[in-house]
Amino acid sequence: METRVEMKAQHISSKEFDELFEKVRNWGKWGPDDERGTLNYISPNHVKAAADLVRSGRSVSLAIPINTVAGPDNPHPATHYMVKAYDIQSERGEPQFVSDYLACEFHGDCHTHIDALCHIAYKGKLYNGKSTTNVTSRGPKIMDITAYAHGIIGRGVLLDIPRLRDVKWLEPGEAVTREELEAAEKAENIRLGEGDIFVFRTGHHRRRLEVGPWNNGYDGEGKAGLDPRAILMLHDRRVAAFLPDGDGETVPSGVEGVAYPIHALQIGAMGMACSDSLQFEELIKVCEEEQRWEFMVVAAPLRMPGGTGSLFNPIAVF
Amino acid sequence: METRVEMKAQHISSKEFDELFEKVRNWGKWGPDDERGTLNYISPNHVKAAADLVRSGRSVSLAIPINTVAGPDNPHPATHYMVKAYDIQSERGEPQFVSDYLACEFHGDCHTHIDALCHIAYKGKLYNGKSTTNVTSRGPKIMDITAYAHGIIGRGVLLDIPRLRDVKWLEPGEAVTREELEAAEKAENIRLGEGDIFVFRTGHHRRRLEVGPWNNGYDGEGKAGLDPRAILMLHDRRVAAFLPDGDGETVPSGVEGVAYPIHALQIGAMGMACSDSLQFEELIKVCEEEQRWEFMVVAAPLRMPGGTGSLFNPIAVF
Amino acid sequence: METRVEMKAQHISSKEFDELFEKVRNWGKWGPDDERGTLNYISPNHVKAAADLVRSGRSVSLAIPINTVAGPDNPHPATHYMVKAYDIQSERGEPQFVSDYLACEFHGDCHTHIDALCHIAYKGKLYNGKSTTNVTSRGPKIMDITAYAHGIIGRGVLLDIPRLRDVKWLEPGEAVTREELEAAEKAENIRLGEGDIFVFRTGHHRRRLEVGPWNNGYDGEGKAGLDPRAILMLHDRRVAAFLPDGDGETVPSGVEGVAYPIHALQIGAMGMACSDSLQFEELIKVCEEEQRWEFMVVAAPLRMPGGTGSLFNPIAVF
């Protein structure tokens, strides 16, 4: 009980947060017009090393099936319609075709998606210190999702916190510290390193499957995520990308004046390739069977000019 | 000039086509409820062998940027809207967010997408002999796109026909025969084999970039594709998947009563994982630089229950 | 308390319902290909008489503002996006423009809309005995919403049941009988007659405004509506159209095997122009002030070929 209470996000003052922001800030590191951010950490050798992890040939989706049902965490259900079915014959003879239509406002806490670097601004600045005036109602002029058009490929490292804690999932509001991430590394005999893709499991989706959807925002129950200071570890280790269930944020965040500090730090300061709302329920079974928590990851956003992100289906290959 | 004329699709009678259909029919081959079709040819060893092709760590998108501009080959332009921009402050303080909305009826000849096996019926039957009544206006009950949820991963083999012919692109209506595919293999010193992903280039997208969009349907100029008899080669070689620019079809097809014979054969008879409207303009540069026409392919459709296909962004890794 | 219980829908057997269906069935009455149904009751004189009711020149919308917020009665929230705002200058100089995009799956219990006659089938038959095979996944071939393209214009007669009962609204599950409709006529000193547009108020929307949205379906709390036998009165009186808050249905209906009997009778049997989910909170104020419950109604669905209905904004003019 009391342990649970201690796991809540600790208070961080506005000043302390801004110091943290400065520490992990990569602005200018890869040039003034860089749009790849921490993906620059992934060298050809890292890609090759990731491919070398493919041994059993198994692959696993890290995406939640697209959700068309409105709910407390899905205010913008995807809309999916058949264009036509086989109840009528094609006008052009054989073969016959059916088709469909999909529409989605994907940001939020329900649809598996990746963020573009333009998705986040902190105090009026995008990653690399660029002005928010670059992102108008006509769409972003810089740092849209096409910066990731050729895919995000590297070694995925799953740190499975519920496994470490021997619970099914973390409860809303719980924050994972750097110490706990390092404990998970030890438990899995693995180490997050340069150019790695950090797969972070809180059990968010497992909880949704078993308990049902909940409002995970500030006017609801909240959600489990990282302690903002744990971002220092990702910075020190030169982690390239972030694949969480949930979205990495602890709600409430504990940070004075900053509702979503993880996004501010990862995307705004570091330029990290970040995604939201994945699920690892299939992945953890394979990890246990293979007894390894590293694998090749290939993730490819849709190639949408002006996209502030994209639905996607990241794949782990073992 | 005359050569060009000879390259047009040859006439195939309805009877001959049905014999072809029978020859390549895989119905029942992998059980009565199989939904993976020719992906069954990809063994764990094939995946591992594909990953072994990753040497330089380069990756290339095979997708066309999503197109929101209506045109003769884009009657259903994607709709893309910003949900909000940075012109207003977030209600919740820092950080600020922008987001967007994407909607698409993706089948057709403009949006890079993959077909689900339910997308095609020939003479009232889906792949594996299933009835079209399984696909209603509420969506497919079987063989939707989630059959490919865990990704399509294997060795991609590009047969670049314009390179073989030393032209920029094939002209609409031209059909590529088995003999020409074999000649391309020879020219590239490669051989399509079991479990391979056949990347087929006619230069369709290059033509679009240089000449502009055209109506490639039966009421327009048509398009270049495969000779239906070339499908026998894909069947004999146990090819697993098909990634073309254009969609593999020659229009007009030359087949009596069958407007789109390639889809009928590949999807309806063989159960092949097929996609449409890719582009290889970036790919061919890398192939030339690396002097190899084989690479790892990872392709992951969105995980849409009931989808008859999906927008996607297949990635080639070298 | 006990009165409330009595107000619940009484049981109607399947046989009795089918007899009711036969009694009010207008099939063939206006020819085999009629698509206007009970709108045929509105003669030019009725339109003129309706216009003669315009005396004070006041007009009132009967529509609920379009709702983009998902909730228990709004599983398909409308999607509304700005296309662009004034944060950027137009490319073409002055003036500058902003625009927006609206998308809606409007049937259901939240969006003010009108049904086309093709929207309902009972035992495999549409109004006028037409086969449901006329309505495929490509849309209806007959009886789409364009049958009402030139507007529905006539005398609106509001029967305000909460006013009669001296309550704010009817509770979910309560059914209004013919006797009660006639009592409302008496209380308002008015009589529904041939060619009239029946405006039926249960207070559904008032309840939503004050209590909040609720699930009004069979798996929820239900809703207040008409007793199916009250439809006989509408038939006898030759009523032309129906504008309810809620949708006229009592849930649960009390009818054996028929979840939504009012739609079956009104649309399927009678061919009545019916709408759903209006609001009369502004209307009743004007009615009280003017001390009359009759007014001109003009209602114009969007002119959508193939529409099974339409969002609309019906107007009462006093």
Added chain:
Amino acid sequence: METRVEMKAQHISSKEFDELFEKVRNWGKWGPDDERGTLNYISPNHVKAAADLVRSGRSVSLAIPINTVAGPDNPHPATHYMVKAYDIQSERGEPQFVSDYLACEFHGDCHTHIDALCHIAYKGKLYNGKSTTNVTSRGPKIMDITAYAHGIIGRGVLLDIPRLRDVKWLEPGEAVTREELEAAEKAENIRLGEGDIFVFRTGHHRRRLEVGPWNNGYDGEGKAGLDPRAILMLHDRRVAAFLPDGDGETVPSGVEGVAYPIHALQIGAMGMACSDSLQFEELIKVCEEEQRWEFMVVAAPLRMPGGTGSLFNPIAVF
């Protein structure tokens, strides 16, 4: 031939245009927060008088059927999908339902719609001198389409210019002067007056029906409309609303630096209720038969909070 040339828009200097803007400017006339603009000219008596025009009871739609086909004047085709058809049985027994989905970016030159006053800004100001900062990417805070929620009702007066000129339609680029409007009044024995709804016919839609769609923008063939100085007549006469085929604009406009002067004057300066892309092909038949060019108009935009306009179906009643 030469006559045609003379009919082209005459040159108006930037200075002259701004003087025109000043002359017709109604800013402040109805209070600093007015959102109804020239609709204020419609008194209760005008509504009553309009209703008195209803004599034969005929009604006519002024809307073009919603267009889902992309073309040179329809870059944003409406998207319309069936949600389900009758090919499957309802889960809840009888009756069965079909439904559909409609999505539209309606501004432009193809979809019959009305503009909200927030739709237009001239030199950074909306109608009534309000700042464009009131209209952000989250939508307008003021002057959205709900200002017209209770309908636009009044006397419609059709001035049919092709009838006056004895041509089928005006050619693109032709501009109608005040003198010609007055000549049309004389020919129809009618006079536009205070509180009237000006129905302005150039034959734009007839041309589209007979010749096919064309690009009517600055990079295309243009379109026929009003001479900007004719707006003085609408101002002098206290006209309340504007219903044109086309959109009232002559393209090219002839005005230095102002591509669409009619919108700037009508909406930006006058606060006039303006619509675009209507059709009067059915209307003119009724006008000829009734030998009158005046009728009641009822027009009701969808009640969309934040809408910059709305699809609608205005109705003329005779």
